[in-house]
Amino acid sequence: MNRYRYLLKKIGWSVFTIIFVLILNFFIFRVLPGDPARAGIHDPRLTREAIEKIRVRYGLDKPVINCFQSINPVELGDCGINPFDTQFFIYVRNLTQGELGISYHTNRPVTDVLVERLWNTLLLIGAGQILSIIIGVIFGIFAAWKARTYIDYGALLTGLLAWSLPTFWLGIILLFWGSNNGFPIGGKITPGISSYPFLFRAGDIAKHMILPTITYTIVFMGEYMLVMRSSLMDVLSEDYILTAKAKGLSTFQILKDHALKNAMLPIVTIIAINLGFTVAGAIQIEAVFSWPGLGGAIFEAVIRRDFPVLQGAFLLIAVSVIIANLIADLTYSYLDPRVQSE
Amino acid sequence: MKVKYTFVIILTILALVLSACGGLGQSTPVVMRVGWQGSPDTLNPGAAVLSEAYTIFGLVYDTMYQLQLDGSFKLSLAESLTVSDDSLTYTYKIRDDVKWHDGQPLTAEDIVFTYDLYATTDGYPWMGDYTYYFESVEATANNEVVITLSEAIPNIDAQLVFLYVLPKHIWENEDGYEFENTAMIGSGAFKMVEYKPNEFVHLASNTDYFGDKPKIDEVIFQTFENSDALVQAIKTGQVDMITEMPNTAVETLRAEANVEVVAGAPFAPGVTDIIINQVTPENCPPDDGVCSGHPALLDRNVRLAMAHATDKQKIIDVVLLGLGTPGTALLPDGLGIWYNSSLKDYAFDTAQANQILDDAGYADTDGNGVREMPDGSRDLTFRISWPSDSIDSPRMAELLSEMWGAIGIKLEAQALDADALTAVCCPAFDFDIILWGWGSDPDPNLLLSVMTTDEIPTGSSETGYSNPEFDALYLEQAVELDQQRRVDLVWQMQEIVHNDVVYIIPFYSQNVQAYRSDRFTGFITDQPKVELSDITSLILVEPVQ
Numbered sequence: 001m002n003r004y005r006y007l008l009k010k011i012g013w014s015v016f017t018i019i020f021v022l023i024l025n026f027f028i029f030r031v032l033p034g035d036p037a038r039a040g041i042h043d044p045r046l047t048r049e050a051i052e053k054i055r056v057r058y059g060l061d062k063p064v065i066n067c068f069q070s071i072n073p074v075e076l077g078d079c080g081i082n083p084f085d086t087q088f089f090i091y092v093r094n095l096t097q098g099e100l101g102i103s104y105h106t107n108r109p110v111t112d113v114l115v116e117r118l119w120n121t122l123l124l125i126g127a128g129q130i131l132s133i134i135i136g137v138i139f140g141i142f143a144a145w146k147a148r149t150y151i152d153y154g155a156l157l158t159g160l161l162a163w164s165l166p167t168f169w170l171g172i173i174l175l176f177w178g179s180n181n182g183f184p185i186g187g188k189i190t191p192g193i194s195s196y197p198f199l200f201r202a203g204d205i206a207k208h209m210i211l212p213t214i215t216y217t218i219v220f221m222g223e224y225m226l227v228m229r230s231s232l233m234d235v236l237s238e239d240y241i242l243t244a245k246a247k248g249l250s251t252f253q254i255l256k257d258h259a260l261k262n263a264m265l266p267i268v269t270i271i272a273i274n275l276g277f278t279v280a281g282a283i284q285i286e287a288v289f290s291w292p293g294l295g296g297a298i299f300e301a302v303i304r305r306d307f308p309v310l311q312g313a314f315l316l317i318a319v320s321v322i323i324a325n326l327i328a329d330l331t332y333s334y335l336d337p338r339v340q341s342e
Numbered sequence: 343m344k345v346k347y348t349f350v351i352i353l354t355i356l357a358l359v360l361s362a363c364g365g366l367g368q369s370t371p372v373v374m375r376v377g378w379q380g381s382p383d384t385l386n387p388g389a390a391v392l393s394e395a396y397t398i399f400g401l402v403y404d405t406m407y408q409l410q411l412d413g414s415f416k417l418s419l420a421e422s423l424t425v426s427d428d429s430l431t432y433t434y435k436i437r438d439d440v441k442w443h444d445g446q447p448l449t450a451e452d453i454v455f456t457y458d459l460y461a462t463t464d465g466y467p468w469m470g471d472y473t474y475y476f477e478s479v480e481a482t483a484n485n486e487v488v489i490t491l492s493e494a495i496p497n498i499d500a501q502l503v504f505l506y507v508l509p510k511h512i513w514e515n516e517d518g519y520e521f522e523n524t525a526m527i528g529s530g531a532f533k534m535v536e537y538k539p540n541e542f543v544h545l546a547s548n549t550d551y552f553g554d555k556p557k558i559d560e561v562i563f564q565t566f567e568n569s570d571a572l573v574q575a576i577k578t579g580q581v582d583m584i585t586e587m588p589n590t591a592v593e594t595l596r597a598e599a600n601v602e603v604v605a606g607a608p609f610a611p612g613v614t615d616i617i618i619n620q621v622t623p624e625n626c627p628p629d630d631g632v633c634s635g636h637p638a639l640l641d642r643n644v645r646l647a648m649a650h651a652t653d654k655q656k657i658i659d660v661v662l663l664g665l666g667t668p669g670t671a672l673l674p675d676g677l678g679i680w681y682n683s684s685l686k687d688y689a690f691d692t693a694q695a696n697q698i699l700d701d702a703g704y705a706d707t708d709g710n711g712v713r714e715m716p717d718g719s720r721d722l723t724f725r726i727s728w729p730s731d732s733i734d735s736p737r738m739a740e741l742l743s744e745m746w747g748a749i750g751i752k753l754e755a756q757a758l759d760a761d762a763l764t765a766v767c768c769p770a771f772d773f774d775i776i777l778w779g780w781g782s783d784p785d786p787n788l789l790l791s792v793m794t795t796d797e798i799p800t801g802s803s804e805t806g807y808s809n810p811e812f813d814a815l816y817l818e819q820a821v822e823l824d825q826q827r828r829v830d831l832v833w834q835m836q837e838i839v840h841n842d843v844v845y846i847i848p849f850y851s852q853n854v855q856a857y858r859s860d861r862f863t864g865f866i867t868d869q870p871k872v873e874l875s876d877i878t879s880l881i882l883v884e885p886v887q
Contacts (some may be wrong), residue, residue, distance in 0.1 A: 035761060048800060050467050057465040057519065106539060107384045108522055113539075172570060179574040186566045186575060191542035192373060192535075290567040292540045303731075305761075 003333065010329050014322045021318040025311050026091050030064055031072050036104050036305035058104055062087050091311070100315075101308035105301070110312040113297060118279065118316065120188055121286075121293035124209060125278045128216030128285075133271060136221035140228025144263075145255065147233055155225065163222030171215045171288035178211045185211065186290040212289040216282060220274070227270055232263040265335060272328030276321030280313075371559035372885050374862060376875060377572050377581035381540045381565045385523040387506040388459065388466040393610065393781075394563075396504070397585075398543055400877050401561070402528035403506035406434060406453070406487075407499045409784055411609075411869035411878055413678030415499035418553075419453070419507060419529075420487070429494040429823050430477075434487045439552045442509045443533040450481035455510035457489075463518035472501045496823050500785035531556050531881055540565055557864070557884040563875075576601055576856055583857040585875050589663040592854060600860035605665055606872030608853035610781040611676025613669060613789075614734070616652075616742070616846040617767075617776040618645055621806020627799040632772035635806075636724050638715060639774060643702035644722070645843035649688040650695035651749045657741055657848045661734045665854055669847030671836040672789050673782070676850065676871055679829055680786040682836040688843075695749045706750050713750035723752040727766070728777035730757040735777045738848065769801040776804070779851070786832050790816055793839055807844045861886055 037054040055061045063069045065088040069077035083089045094101060100110035136159075143155035179185045190204050235241065236259055244254050283295030294313060301309035332339045382395035387403065390396065408418040417423060420434035440448040457479045460469035477490045495501070509527050526534035531553065532545040543563040547556040564581060566572040573591040575581045577598055587595065595601050619635030626633035638644045654668040667675060670685040703716035712721045726742070728735035736757065743753040753775075758766065766772040782789050794816050797803040812835055819831040839845070855874050857865060863886050866879040873879065 047471065050470055053464040054467065102520065105383055107386060107389055107520060108539070116539075175571055176574060179571075179578045179580070184580065185571050186377075186580070187541055187564060189541075191375075191538075191562045191564050192544050192560065194536055287567050288571065290565055290571060292538075292565075296540065296567060 006333060007330070010326055014326050017322050018319060021322075022092075022095065022315065025314050025318075026088055027071065028314075029305075029307050029310050030070075030087075032305065036060065036307060059087060059090060062090070064088060100312040103301075103306055103309045105304045105306045105309070110308045113309060114294070114312050114316060117292060117294045117297045120291060121279065121295070123188075123205075124212055124285075124291055124293060125216065125282055127209060128213050128220065128282070129271075129274065129278060131213065131217040132220035133224055135217065136224025137228050137267065139221070140225040141232060141255065141260070143225065143229040144232035144236060145251065147236070152229075156229070159222040159225040159229070161222070162218050163226065165219060167215065167219050167282070167284040168288060170218060171212070171285055174211050174215055175288060183211055184208045188292055208289075212285050212291055215285055215288070223270065224267065227266055228263070231266045232259060235259045235263045261335060265332065268328055268331050268335065272324045272331075273321075276324030277317070279320040280317045372557075373560040373562060374558050374583065374880075374883065375581040376561060376563045376583045376585060377566050377575050378563055378585045378875075379566060379569060379572060382537075382543065385526050385534075385537060386519070386521055387508070387523075388463055388469050389519055391467060397875050398545075398563070399506045400530075401532040401545060401875075401880065402526055402530045402534055403508070404440070404448075404529045405504070405506055406502040408878065409503050411866055411871045411873065411876065413676075413784060413870065415503060415784075419448070430491050432489045432491070432498055434489070436485045436487060437552060438485060440529055441550050441552075442529050443527050443548060444509075446509065446511060448507070448509070448529045450485050450487045452510045453487045453507050454479050454481045455514065456508045457505060459508065459513060459518050460505055465519045469505070472505055475501070494821055494823060496819070496821065496825070496828050497785045497787060500783060500787075503784065531877060532561060535560070554881050556881050558862075558880075561880065576858065579858060579861075581858075582861050583855070583874055585855055585873075587854055587856060589665050589854065592663065592665065595856050600858055601856050602859040603854065603856045604865070604867045604872050604874070605852045605854045606867075607674065607676025607870050608781075608851060609871055609873040609876060610783070611674040611871070612779060612781050612851040613672060613674040613847060614738075614777070614779040614849055614851060615669075615672060615804075616848060617773075617778055617804045618648075618843075618845065619771055619773055619775070619806060620645075620844070621771045621798065622808065625795065625798050625806060625808050626771065627769040629799070630769045630801075631799075632766075632770045633806075634772045636720070636722070636774045638704070638720075638722055639724070641702065642843055643698050644704070645846070646688065647695040647698040647702075647749055648746060648751065649843050649846050650691050650698065651745050651751075652742065652846055652848065653690045653745055654687075654848050655690070656745075657738055660741060661737050662849065662852075665852050666849035667852070669850050671840045672780070672793065672845055672847065673786050673832075673836055674850040677782060677784070677786055678870060680832050682833040682840075684833070685836060685840050692745075692748050699749060704750070711747075711750065712752045721752065722750060723754060724774035725756065726753045726775040726777065727756050727758045727763060727773060729760045729763050731760060732757075732777070738777055767801075768804050769799055771806055778804070787820060790819070790832065790835055793844060805844055807839070807842070809838065809842065812838050859886075 036058065037051050037060060063077045063081065063086045064071050065086050066081060066083055067077060067079040069075040084093065102108070103110055103113055106113065139155050139159065143152045146152050175185050184190065184207055188205060188208055189201060193201060193204060241254060241259060244258050280295060280298065283299060285291065286293045286295045297309065298313045301313065378394060380392060380394040382390065382398050383392045384390050384395060385398065387399050404419045406417070406419050407415040410416055419436055419440060421437050422435045424433045436450045436453065442448055457473060457476065460466060461473035461476055475491045475493060475495050477492045480488045482488060507529065512527055513521065524537055526537070531548055531551045533548045535546050536544040542565065545561045547559055549555065566575060569588045572584050573587055573595065576584050577595065592603055596603050618639050620640050621633055621635060622640065623633065658664060658666040658668065668687060670687050671682060673681050675681045699713060704713040704722060706713045707718060708714070712723060714721055726739055728739060739753065739755045743755065746753060763776065767776055780789060791797055792802050792804065793807050794803065794813050795808040798806055798808065815831055815835050819828050819835070822828040822831060853872050855872060857874060862883050864882045864884050865874050866882065
């Protein structure tokens with residue numbers, strides 16, 4: 001019973017947060033200065049009439065919401081108009097129909113753009129996350145186990161160094177090294193091989209993934225390693241571990257049966273937070289290796305004031321962060337039953 | 343569990359081995375891989391904005407005229423042209439042997455449909471401008487297109503050259519604006535194979551093409567978001583040609599044995615300008631004008647002194663690492679015959695600049711190193727801004743601050759987001775000096791219009807310059823049908839704005855590209871303009887034997 005109530009409460013909050021994000025998403029981009037109809041185009045051929053027609057096409061000629069014609073600059077408007085004639089309620093209505101709109105910049109449906117980019121991002125960052133979690137956690141456990149030996153200091157130093165490496169710099173170094181050693185340095189797949197067999201294409205994608213994945217893994221494993229190490233060392237200094245030692249358990253048994261489960265809590269938090277943001281991509285890695293992921297799409301959309309893409313992307317990120325947090329909460333209650341009773 | 347992992351590992355190794363083999367024994371077509379930093383925004387020619395899209399259109403579609411790299415126009419889809427005596431009716435006889443990539447014939451009907459589509463679809467950013475003078479467009483039974491104009495214009499070729507002809511049988515069923523056009527059925531020398539936005543564009547040669555057929559089988563444009571990767575890709579042979587590179591990479595690439603670096607005027611000639619706000623109170627736009635420009639900038643002497651104090655060669659050497667030519671008037675040298683090459687630039691001479699300001703009464707009476715207005719009311723302190731995404735501008739502003747500091751002019755620098763810059767620029771005129779630039783049409787009309795009085799309230803005029811003589815010449819050249827006479831008028835206009843120091847033009851930009859000389863040969867590199875990916879060049883390229 002307790003567990004269900006806990007679950008319902010958490011889900012309720014998540015839904016509330018998503019609704020809040022939906023509303024915020026609409027207004028936050030309209031507060032940005034700049035006109036999507038111009039999108040930074042500085043060209044005399046773009047006449048006033050042409051701009052006006054583009055605005056009508058995008059629906060930007062309509063008031064933002066009742067009483068406000070525009071919110072940057074603030075321009076008051078008619079309050080008595082039909083709400084469904086305002087940008088905000090059109091946005092809400094489209095959302096309830098599952099429509100994210102059409103990108104201003106590329107004229108493509110936002111859903112198409114995001115789904116395509118999302119898969120690419122999940123592929124790259126997913127591989128990087130899994131590798132960095134495995135390597136980081138194992139190294140962390142090893143370091144804590146061999147605490148205050150040269151192994152520990154070596155691991156600590158490596159972890160700190162890896163964590164503090166600027167992603168962009170490391171990427172460029174690997175790019176130079178890789179390009180001289182036959183690794184592809186741009187994109188997800190060699191263009192022009194779409195008629196080749198599936199295995200061949202999969203191999204090609206794997207080859208393209210090597211450099212960015214290594215970059216990602218090196219940068220992120222440091223964090224996992226350090227957190228794992230310090231949290232496990234904390235637990236190992238507890239009295240019950242001493243008791244276990246006194247009972248004559250081997251170090252491996254102590255780690256496996258007594259220490260690890262408790263030491264996992266902070267790691268779960270970090271993994272959950274990172275997984276949520278995974279969806280946003282690692283914009284620097286994507287930029288260095290021209291990986292067609294979400295991060296690049298968001299960056300471009302900001303430059304071009306492509307509201308529909310921005311709204312869609314931020315919704316996606318918000319939802320994944322919220323879901324990841326929800327999963328973390330639920331995992332908590334499994335790892336530490338005290339959590340749900342609070 | 344263990345078995346499963348082993349299986350995955352074997353699969354991965356297998357995939358890697360297979361990918362290393364490459365080719366899989368097929369006969370290998372000649373593929374040219376091109377690296378660039380962008381990607382087309384859309385394949386819909388009406389809605390597209392980015393130059394990458396236009397590059398692809400030029401390869402896949404045909405137009406009435408084809409623009410040559412020397413700046414001239416050549417009939418392409420039409421085999422002959424007759425013009426009526428009043429120059430209002432143009433009759434193009436369309437070639438009978440043109441086919442769409444799907445096998446259907448291309449006829450005058452398609453062309454009429456396309457021009458109507460461009461003229462009537464709301465939301466196309468540029469097309470309304472190119473079709474502005476069309477009164478009617480009709481097809482005859484004889485496969486001719488008859489264009490009737492509302493007034494005689496001297497440059498119908500420049501109006502038609504970017505109106506890519508689209509297949510009626512496909513587009514008539516689509517919304518002209520929303521159609522994504524990913525299949526991209528055209529009639530050009532190359533046809534679309536596959537397009538992945540932000541990844542690559544894969545084209546193959548059209549073996550049914552009516553004109554000269556390409557000597558290569560495929561062209562692939564691949565997007566590299568980062569310029570270091572782009573340079574590295576051509577160095578290591580992952581691509582065969584790159585359409586752009588940072589100037590800092592030029593030396594490195596020139597040193598490579600198998601890479602040939604070429605430079606010249608860009609296909610759309612570009613100019614970097616120092617915009618000086620000189621709008622007068624009478625001309626201040628009544629609706630949007632703020633007109634907060636420094637009054638000293640209205641004085642030609644001040645602008646002249648600034649021009650004399652500008653060391654353009656130093657700016658080119660420092661900012662562009664030497665890859666640019668010093669500018670005079672707003673029309674870049676890449677415009678060929680339209681560019682007034684006889685203009686003599688103001689010599690870089692700080693002493694003379696100081697003398698001009700002394701004589702005009704701008705003295706530094708309070709000894710703070712900055713001159714004041716003759717009436718002592720204000721220092722000659724100017725605000726200077728540039729678009730924040732510009733790489734060159736911060737260094738240029740620094741250099742200008744130093745150069746103009748030597749004649750007692752102080753600059754207050756601020757980078758602005760492109761949108762914010764547009765907001766202060768025009769038609770608000772809420773600035774003193776802006777560093778910006780233009781890309782030009784092949785025809786000079788556009789850049790000349792920017793300096794007319796009529797464009798002050800529309801926002802196209804950046805300087806607020808107003809000169810009735812210039813305005814009159816502008817109207818005259820716009821209807822002068824004799825090309826040599828029009829050239830004379832255009833030259834005269836450049837002389838006027840140069841004498842009035844409307845702009846200070848630090849340089850005309852150059853296009854720097856590179857290709858693998860061990861793989862391909864035949865690119866056009868001896869013309870004033872350089873664009874290796876242009877159709878006129880790509881059609882000649884062949885693999886090195």
